[in-house]
Amino acid sequence: MLCDPSKNHRSMASLRSFTLSFLLLSFSALSFFHASFAAGTIGVNYGRVANNLPTPAEVVSLLKSQGINRVKLYDTNSDVLKALANSAIDVVVALPNELLSSVAADQSFADTWVKANISEHFPQTKIEAIAVGNEVFVDPKNTTPFLVPAMKNVYKSLVKFNLSSIKISSPIALSALQNSYPSSAGSFKTELIGPAIKPMLDFLRQSGSYLMVNAYPFFAYAANSDVISLDYALLKENPGVVDSGNGLKYHSLLEAQLDAVHSAMSAIQYNDVKLVVTETGWPSLGG
Numbered sequence: 600m601l602c603d604p605s606k607n608h609r610s611m612a613s614l615r616s617f618t619l620s621f622l623l624l625s626f627s628a629l630s631f632f633h634a635s636f637a638a639g640t641i642g643v644n645y646g647r648v649a650n651n652l653p654t655p656a657e658v659v660s661l662l663k664s665q666g667i668n669r670v671k672l673y674d675t676n677s678d679v680l681k682a683l684a685n686s687a688i689d690v691v692v693a694l695p696n697e698l699l700s701s702v703a704a705d706q707s708f709a710d711t712w713v714k715a716n717i718s719e720h721f722p723q724t725k726i727e728a729i730a731v732g733n734e735v736f737v738d739p740k741n742t743t744p745f746l747v748p749a750m751k752n753v754y755k756s757l758v759k760f761n762l763s764s765i766k767i768s769s770p771i772a773l774s775a776l777q778n779s780y781p782s783s784a785g786s787f788k789t790e791l792i793g794p795a796i797k798p799m800l801d802f803l804r805q806s807g808s809y810l811m812v813n814a815y816p817f818f819a820y821a822a823n824s825d826v827i828s829l830d831y832a833l834l835k836e837n838p839g840v841v842d843s844g845n846g847l848k849y850h851s852l853l854e855a856q857l858d859a860v861h862s863a864m865s866a867i868q869y870n871d872v873k874l875v876v877t878e879t880g881w882p883s884l885g886g
Contacts, residue, residue: 642669642689644878647676655682662688671877673733675716684723691877692716693730694753696742702731703748706755713756721762728766729753730811730877736775736791743791747798754806768803770811770877773819773856776863783844785859786866800869812860813878816852827852833881853879 645658653661659682662670671691672679683690694702694712702709717726731750735742746769754767773779775796777788787796803810820832830837832852839848840855849855857874864870 640669641667642671643667644671644673645679646673647679655679659683659686659688662686669727671730675720677720680716680720680724680726683725684720687725689725689727691728691730692726693733694749696732696735696738696740699732699735699742699745699749702752703745706752709749709752709756710759713753713760713762717757717762717765718760721765726765728768728808729757731767731769733770734772734774734813735769736788736795737772743795746795747802750799750802754802766808767806768808768811768875769799770813772813773815773860776859778863779819779856779859781842781844782847782849782855782858783842783862785862787863792867797867797869800864800867800872803872804869809873809875810860810864811875811877812857814853814856814860814876815879816856817881819852819856 643662652658655676655678658679662668663686668687669689669691670683671693673693674695675692680690680692698712702712717729720726731753732738732742732746735746750767750769754763757763757765757767775787775791776785778784778786800810802808816832820827820829828837829835831840831850834851834853837850839850841848842855842858847858849858857876860874861870864872864874
């Protein structure tokens with residue numbers, strides 16, 4: 600399933616203007632990771648904080664030409680959503696961190712946001728999910744207390760406008776984990792469990808949604824290159840790493856990272872909530 604960029608150098612060149620990633624590889628148990636990976640869908644994160652970007656229409660054409668049928672946005676830009684209309688591309692949109700406090704405090708604010716940014720574009724644009732905030736637990740503006748109330752208010756708005764088929768979640772960074780090695784010992788940071796993790800997972804369970812996870816093997820490798828094999832981090836052939844806790848052998852750091860999240864969820868009895876990879880990737884250049 601991994602694409603060789605050298606085989607599509609010309610057509611993929613413009614994609615460098617926004618983040619390439621694997622998206623929406625959903626599974627409910629890590630023992631099925633390989634099967635789910637093989638059957639999963641690859642998408643891209645379409646970021647627009649750059650200059651000399653292709654137009655939204657050009658981006659949509661490029662996505663379609665490459666057979667990419669899922670895209671995740673970092674906002675609800677009207678021009679982008681209009682360009683994606685009738686494209687048959689599944690879309691994840693985002694409510695930015697700076698709006699969390701307003702959405703959490705005022706249901707009418709949430710209603711107005713959903714009506715303007717979701718109702719106006721759905722179903723012509725196949726909005727599949729809303730990412731409420733992004734990596735909120737590491738937001739320096741301390742928006743964590745607003746996260747779950749904001750998620751609940753957006754969900755109430757979706758129900759009000761007959762849009763409850765759209766999922767609500769929030770991408771977490773792996774820094775939400777207290778322990779990630781070995782994978783079987785994965786656990787969430789103690790200070791996050793009661794105030795944020797459990798309430799969020801409760802909401803995801805009750806609404807039939809999934810936990811969004813941003814996982815970057817490269818960062819773990821870069822910080823521990825003396826003990827982590829580059830091939831292990833890059834999904835290349837390697838002898839594997841045995842988990843001392845459960846005896847499983849991993850040949851991919853990405854798999855091990857996701858297993859650590861699953862173990863952390865299991866430790867607080869939420870292993871029935873599915874995981875979705877909303878960001879991952881490897882740099883093609885740089886130190």
